[in-house]
Amino acid sequence: MLAAWILHGVEMILSSEEAVKTQQNGEKEVNSKAKKPPSAVSKDPRSAQRPDKGLRQAERGPKGAAKIPSPDTKRERLAESRDQQNGDGPSQRHKHKAEKRKAMDAYVQPGKWTNKNKRVEEEKKPTEPDIWFDDVDPDDIEATVGAEAADVVRKRSSVASIERVLIKEHAFEGLTRAIAVDCEMVGVGPDGEESMLARVSIVNQFGKCLYDKYVRPMEPVTDYRTAVSGIRPADIENGEDFKTVQQEVAQILEGRILVGHAIHNDLKILLLDHPKKMIRDTQKYKPFKKIAKSGRPALRVLCREVLNVKVQQGEHSSVQDAQATMRLYTLVKKQWEAELKASMGQRKDPKSPRKPRAKTDPGKAQTQTRETHDQ
Numbered sequence: 313m314l315a316a317w318i319l320h321g322v323e324m325i326l327s328s329e330e331a332v333k334t335q336q337n338g339e340k341e342v343n344s345k346a347k348k349p350p351s352a353v354s355k356d357p358r359s360a361q362r363p364d365k366g367l368r369q370a371e372r373g374p375k376g377a378a379k380i381p382s383p384d385t386k387r388e389r390l391a392e393s394r395d396q397q398n399g400d401g402p403s404q405r406h407k408h409k410a411e412k413r414k415a416m417d418a419y420v421q422p423g424k425w426t427n428k429n430k431r432v433e434e435e436k437k438p439t440e441p442d443i444w445f446d447d448v449d450p451d452d453i454e455a456t457v458g459a460e461a462a463d464v465v466r467k468r469s470s471v472a473s474i475e476r477v478l479i480k481e482h483a484f485e486g487l488t489r490a491i492a493v494d495c496e497m498v499g500v501g502p503d504g505e506e507s508m509l510a511r512v513s514i515v516n517q518f519g520k521c522l523y524d525k526y527v528r529p530m531e532p533v534t535d536y537r538t539a540v541s542g543i544r545p546a547d548i549e550n551g552e553d554f555k556t557v558q559q560e561v562a563q564i565l566e567g568r569i570l571v572g573h574a575i576h577n578d579l580k581i582l583l584l585d586h587p588k589k590m591i592r593d594t595q596k597y598k599p600f601k602k603i604a605k606s607g608r609p610a611l612r613v614l615c616r617e618v619l620n621v622k623v624q625q626g627e628h629s630s631v632q633d634a635q636a637t638m639r640l641y642t643l644v645k646k647q648w649e650a651e652l653k654a655s656m657g658q659r660k661d662p663k664s665p666r667k668p669r670a671k672t673d674p675g676k677a678q679t680q681t682r683e684t685h686d687q
Contacts, residue, residue, distance in 0.1 A: 528552060
């Protein structure tokens with residue numbers, strides 16, 4: 313009896329334990345079904361093989377409307393799937409794109425359309441109006457813009473610096489006490505050995521141009537000497553008559569100090585004369601000879617050594633040469649004029665002082681005269 317009761321108790325305990333285990337297993341199955349995401353539940357077994365299905369579902373709008381992906385999105389997806397198959401990451405894809413873009417840019421020729429519909433303009437050499445740099449080192453311009461732009465700036469700055477030295481800005485533009493003359497000549501006769509007047513330029517004391525005319529040749533020109541004179545056939549074809557120019561220049565020179573470099577050549581070609589005491593020739597000024605270390609210094613040498621500017625680098629300009637000559641004169645004007653005044657004073661013979669005469673008594677002087685007459 314006791315054994316039967318014990319056996320019955322053991323069976324009840326075992327049955328209760330099995331009921332508890334069954335209840336726990338049921339709860340686990342319910343929880344696992346509730347936590348499973350909707351995307352994981354799919355009736356179509358092929359959906360598990362399409363990794364982009366989740367992305368397409370994420371692109372749907374708030375109301376479930378399908379959103380059509382753009383072509384760029386499609387390309388990116390294809391590139392991603394291709395990279396996943398090849399084992400390449402996003403960095404490799406971007407690197408490939410950069411290399412492809414660089415190759416396309418190198419392939420595009422000037423004047424062609426690019427893949428972005430942008431016109432590639434042809435490179436043009438800069439011209440003088442295109443360059444507007446002021447007070448900038450040409451070397452810096454060459455490093456940033458190019459050699460052509462630097463050459464334009466150098467040329468412009470050279471001309472501007474020469475003008476600043478030779479011409480006084482905002483100065484009087486009319487006739488002054490001193491004027492400078494320079495002439496350009498062409499060759500006539502056999503082999504162009506003889507010279508004929510082609511251009512005359514006159515500037516005032518401040519470098520302002522007063523007169524600049526081309527002269528029509530009276531004989532056939534055999535050598536225009538363009539490399540030096542800068543004269544071309546079109547310049548003198550319709551030039552002024554020689555006689556007219558000669559008279560106008562003579563009228564300007566009258567009573568004025570004439571400044572020039574080897575001025576005797578200019579007067580000779582103009583068939584004019586001028587008082588020697590009114591001429592200032594920079595070629596013959598002794599201090600300039602010492603500076604240039606030459607008995608007949610060239611104008612370009614004096615400008616380089618005295619004014620620190622370069623003139624006559626190519627074709628000559630009679631206006632610029634006259635301005636340079638005048639600037640040389642005005643630079644030493646006070647000293648030059650003082651030396652001339654002193655030398656002219658020494659040339660004049662000083663008058664001998666009159667000897668004082670002894671005073672005599674008028675009555676006594678008459679008596680002496682009578683005695684002398686009686687004797």
